[in-house]
Amino acid sequence: MRRLRARPGCEHAVESAWRAVAEQIGELAGNLLRQLLRDAGDGRSFVVVTEWADDSALRDYEIGPVAARFAAAVRPLCEEPAPDSYRVMRDPGDEAPGIFVEVSVTVPAARLAAFTRGYAEVKARMAGVPGYLREDLLHEPGSDIFHIFAEWRGEAEFFRWIDNPAHAQEEAGPIASFLRTDFRRRLFHLATHPTREASTGREIDVHTTTDVLIVGAGPTGLTAAVELARRGIECRVIEKLTTPPGQADKAIGIHCRTMEIWAEQGIVRDAMDAGIWLTGNMVFVNGVQTHRMSWELPELPYAHLGLPQYETERILTERLATLGVRPQRGVELVTFIQDDDGVLATLARAAGGGGETVRAKYLVGCDGAHSKVRELLGLTFLGGLGRFPQLFMLGDVDVDWDMPEGHLLRFMHSTDGRMDGMLVCVPLRGESRYRIATLAPPRFFAQTGGAEAPPGFSEELAAPTLADVQAALDQLAPPGTRASNLRWSSVFRISHGIVDRYRDGRVFVAGDAAHLHPPAGGQGMNTGIQDSWNLAWKLALAVRGIAAPGLLDSYEAERRPEGEEIVGRAVRMAFTDELDREDLKRQFLQEMSMLLSYSDSPLVGESVSPPDALAADAPKPGDRAPDAGGLHRRGVGHPLRLRDLTCGTRHTLLLYADGSADEAAVAAVEKVCAEVRELASGELDAYLLASPDASVPAMLNPPVVRDTAGEFRAAYGVTGTALYLIRPDGHVGFRSQPLDADALRKNLQLVFGGAK
Structure with a gap:
């Protein structure tokens, strides 16, 4: 049983939506009954009643495309569901199993007023009967048949009442004449709710639907959501983390092409106000400057912006809110299945908050390096997932030295032509403030017992100290360089690879869920944003039913070659001074994605x-x-x-x-x-x-x-x-x-x- 309350004037539209699916429900395996009933006391309220041969048949219906189509059709016609909208034969938890009693009566039009008065009196009397809980009076539209659905605490209490003619006559007397002439009574025992998660017992709300479910509320997922919402496509964003990050522990470089995208999205001014301009870069090998380049090229629409990822996520989240969408934090993807019509995803809320299933037309996995979507799809990294053998550390510190402002600084140390030391310093907002990245001290590798440390940022290892940062500066930076005010630090391992495919049916992966690479050039976040920028407009056309059959295939055809090229380039540059010194400008434009072309795309x-x-x-x-x-x-x-x-x-x-x-x-x-x-x-x-x-x-x-x-x-x-x-x-x-x-x-x- 599901209760719906139509918006004013939409009652007939709800009935039409039901008629459109009722026959399809009847064709499903195990269906015994399907009815749309109207609340006799509220003409705008409807109750959908379906009866099934067993739990499995009901489950198949609830997670299938027919239920999803009906839910999607009536959503704009009905008010938001109330907490008690969903009632079914279910296990009431710690209470004793209850029962439902259905009584059907025929009420001729000439006697409707008498029945209505009598029923109101009966309902008031029943409130004092031991074991009685509640009931609904429902009417079959266009007929003279009414149904009373009554819930009792247990079978014994119901039969104790019904077997005592005096009691039954006392409470049911005002409508006894209708019961004697034409009525049917059926008794149902409450069974386990087929949509209760077997392992945890959590209730599942199975009738949530959306056009696109986005897993992950990082820059990649937020970009996809903004672009879909700008086009009027309903989307839902879920994020496993309960709170957004508040420190500069990830990407901090915003490429020119990303700035152009943000100009389109209306957030470029917010980004510029929150960030700083990275005006150039310098590379030193064994203490000798090998090259220096200005990044302030007059032909570029935007320079290279320095902006911590937590600020990027804040700005995108605020933009998404103006479009009526807010990420749902503390919600984790558990599993999903897909068919020709859509995807059914099972979600779990944090801290025992229960779960739900969501029916979506498409699902986009933007859930990062440890992607659950990638895992569930069984995607593999082409050639395997590569990992650098070294451990690296990051730190957010103030640096006292005589270096030009706004420059990204790269210090390398080479022995016999082999690079054995590196230090990258990226300016952050604030006087003399830098993000430093360098090799972690040997003790961190020793703490792993020589075993592989997990990729990404390590929570198992202790945070590096200011002394660790200073030691790296002493080894590689100009003499006399001093670090102070360590705000945050971490140890991480670099992984690199690209998945064998970006699409599987109605499910897509983007960003770090699809490709992993070293942070050289700041490619990770910017590439993920471009993945979503490419995919979202195509998904919007597909949702609206006006896309060509091969349009969604072009996402992989266009973005995967770009991902392969970026992964390869980032790996080559991560631990070398490999630069095309003959054409530094072109290399910089390539890093900024200004030379990106989809010339091999089937669409162009x-x-x-x-x-x-x-x-x-x-x-x-x-x-x-x-x-x-x-x-x-x-x-x-x-x-x-x-x-x-x-x-x-x-x-x-x-x-x-x-x-x-x-x-x-x-x-x-x-x-x-x-x-x-x-x-x-x-x-x-x-x-x-x-x-x-x-x-x-x-x-x-x-x-x-x-x-x-x-x-x-x-x-x-x-x-x-x-x-x-x-x-x-x-x-x-x-x-x-x-x-x-x-x-x-x-x-x-x-x-x-x-x-x-």
Whole structure:
């Protein structure tokens, strides 16, 4: 039995939703009865009654797709469930097993008023009967049949009352005439609740549903949730940790590409206010400076930001809250199963808080290096999980030395060409404050007894001391360097590897759940954010039913090669001074993910004739779409940037025309845009970027934006007529010169092939 209370005016819609699934329930194995009954005293309250041959049949129904579809259909039609919404034949814990009594009566319309008065009197009288607990009067909509569901403490007390004609007549007298003419009585013994967890006895609420369940509330999971919520997709974020971290024990470097993503999400100013700029880096080998580079490149939209991960999580959590979603802490994934329609996950709450099962259309594992999702999927690390043999330590200290502010400093020691010492110092917010990373003193390895220490941060080993930090500085930093004010320290082991696949049916892994690598270059958190940035817009289309069949496969096709490249590069750099000194700038841009391209993706394409019609340095299919300024839109008193047009959650079609463009081709743009918008189910914005000398019809749709300064033409290498399709993640999905509407449609069908 499940109680639902419809929102005002939604009563008929609830009945329609029930009719849509009732026949499907009847076809399930073990179903004996399914009814939608209405509370006789509250016309907005309904009770769903299903009867099953055994516990197994009921369990299969409750965790299956039919129950999930009904729950999803009535959720927007009903008020939030109350604590007593769910009543079933269940074991009442330490109390003696109870029973339910169902009495069905037929009440002709002419006698309804008399029955209603009599029943109210009977209910009041029954309150004083020993062993009687409660009851409901329910009505079959559209009929004259009523059901009384009464709960008793036990069978003996019920029969003691029913076998005494005087007592039964005394309490039931006002409706005795209905019972004598046409009634049916059934007795049910309360059995074990099939959704009570066998090992712990915790009650399970099996009817929670969501579109996407995200496991893990770190930067990767929070990014996925923000992007889904921005698109109106219902998501739920669970996190095993009961409280968020409060110290800088993880990633502290924010790449330029991540800053661009945060600008889209509306949090880049918050990040800049909370962080500091990392302005450059210096490398020393055996005390000799080998190179120095400034990271303040004028062509970059953002420099490299230093921001502790706990601040990143705070900012993302606050942004997510503005979208109506809050991570649920102290909730752990226990297990899950999936079928063609969705995923059923079993969760457990901390400190004996019980458990529940959640039915979701998709599940995303963002639960870090020790991922439960990865474990349950049986994902393996390709080539095995590698571990550096050394133990490392981290510390948050003040450092007194004569070094340039804002620089990441790397000190290496080499003996006979082999690196045997390293020290990395990253500036933190605060005067002379640094995060240091170096080899842990030998005593820590001795404490492990020579056995493998677990990967990640170690809670078993004692925290390094200020003296340990000072010893590392004495060995590798410039003479006279002093450390003070140790705020926090820890020992950790570096692991590295990448899983064999990023997707298994309706379940995905992202971030450290999918790839592990050394912290060189600060790649871990930034790569995880980009995983979610790539996946979320595709999941949103799939949830809405307008995604092409292969769209979700493109997540692995695009992100896994990038993960492999980053893991390999980070491992090579972690304990060496391996740098391409001939092109430090390009290497830095690569580290900042500004050169990331999905050129091998099955989603991207082009139609360029002749093949060299576009400039060689123009953005290619799969490349990050560069920004451009100097744009003018009528009615706007200041210049625009291209990002002003491409920001948001949809695809953006940029059509270009200059003075040499054929007028007929320009005039046809309006029809092309209308067609592709329909193909994309409205998930596409379009603009015509026209050079100052281009002739454009006055009432043209799409909107016209003038490339007044010629920056778009220069950045994208276009002439005549051309188009660029920019994906929601800011990468080029398709390009053509001249305009090729047929090729554009074919490309869009790779994304929106599911559109109706």
